[in-house]
Amino acid sequence: MKWKSLLIGTGLGLVAGYALAHTLKSEHVTAEKALKAAKRIFANKGEVTGSWIHMVPEVLERFDLTYEVYRGGITINIGEEQERFEFLLDAKTGAILEVHPS
Template sequence: MNWKSFIVGAAVGILSGYAAREIFSNNSKVSPEKVLENVKKQFTQKGPITGSWIHMAVEPYEIHDIHYQVYKGGISKNIDGVNEQYEFAADASTGTLIDVRRLSAS
């Protein structure tokens, strides 16, 4: 084996590895289960949760003229005998909570 072949092969391998890392890091998404776990942690800071759900498919979402790919879900809480329901949207790439809306209190 001559050194030129070795150096060319090593360079191609390094470049391929770098390109694969960039492709996979840009397309990676946080699992919906992990997103729901993080949202529940944030909501339990102000009292216990009585129920929660998350839609497993990623959906397009726009807020303040910014477009996201999100997981949508919901949280139910019972505060002083009053059942409160919330809907949330969390960024699928980072898991960051983007929007929360109070749906009802009964």
């Protein structure tokens, strides 16, 4: 059940990231805007009670592709349980690339 929610959240994040990319003219999404978008996406799953993001993008190489990413995390209350996730956001588009329970 948790993985289904995680996959839905990741899909929503990708859609929101691509939409955000078309509205922003700069080369990078600011870390603040990226975190705000991630919080909106995760808020669909429950109450966001905490979040963080590294302000400086880092280079990530996956499958022979290079990305600049922000690393962040979020805490959500889902029903009676508190869930924590770490994520990677594409610094250019704001799209969520990866989500992992922490």
